[in-house]
Amino acid sequence: MRKRYLTVALICSLAASLSLSSCIGSFALTKKVLAWNKTVSNKFVNELVFVALWIVPVYELTGLADLLVMNSVEFWSGDNPISAEAKVIDGKDAKYLVARDATGYTITNMSDNSVVKFNFDAATNGWSIEAGGEEHLLFTYVDDTHINMVTPDGSFSTVELSNEGVWAYEQLVAAQSAYAQR
Numbered sequence: 001m002r003k004r005y006l007t008v009a010l011i012c013s014l015a016a017s018l019s020l021s022s023c024i025g026s027f028a029l030t031k032k033v034l035a036w037n038k039t040v041s042n043k044f045v046n047e048l049v050f051v052a053l054w055i056v057p058v059y060e061l062t063g064l065a066d067l068l069v070m071n072s073v074e075f076w077s078g079d080n081p082i083s084a085e086a087k088v089i090d091g092k093d094a095k096y097l098v099a100r101d102a103t104g105y106t107i108t109n110m111s112d113n114s115v116v117k118f119n120f121d122a123a124t125n126g127w128s129i130e131a132g133g134e135e136h137l138l139f140t141y142v143d144d145t146h147i148n149m150v151t152p153d154g155s156f157s158t159v160e161l162s163n164e165g166v167w168a169y170e171q172l173v174a175a176q177s178a179y180a181q182r
Contacts (some may be wrong), residue, residue: 030137031063152176 037049052061088098093109104119104127117130118138126148139159140151147169148156149169153176159169 025066025074027063027066027071028074029066029070030059031060033058 025033035165037046037053086097087096089096094109097108097110099106104117107116119130121128124140126137128135128137137150139147141147142158145161147161149159152158152173155171157172159165
């Protein structure tokens with residue numbers, strides 16, 4: 001019995017050491033919950049929320065999700081799906097900071113600090129652009145192969161996501177633009 005227990009313990013230890021080696025991971029989901037907690041209020045409220053999140057087991061669940069899913073995805077793909085990403089891009093006229101978050105992208109012109117946001121709305125399944133305090137819908141997804149795209153006259157046109165569909169949309173925009181200039 002003792003020899004069998006020792007054999008099982010050795011096999012489990014070996015399996016754990018092989019499966020859990022070389023990837024600690026960034027634990028991005030747990031860090032996001034902790035970062036949110038730090039912004040709640042003063043240090044006393046933060047401590048109460050922190051303890052509550054341990055009692056409710058939010059931290060335990062995010063840690064487990066990071067350990068079993070997110071860090072594995074990060075190990076194999078190189079990117080953690082939870083991490084916000086920001087990159088500086090050298091453009092023709094300026095440098096731009098492009099930041100990704102849960103709702104879309106924020107592009108900041110580093111020369112004049114102007115900001116343009118591309119927002120995804122899950123309720124409408126659509127993308128919009130926000131600049132200068134105004135937001136305009138660009139398109140909504142119809143299905144996997146079609147979108148409803150805004151046209152110059154403000155109406156929407158269903159566009160097939162193919163070379164032919166894009167070409168037809170370009171022709172429609174050109175025709176409406178030429179008509180509007182008359």
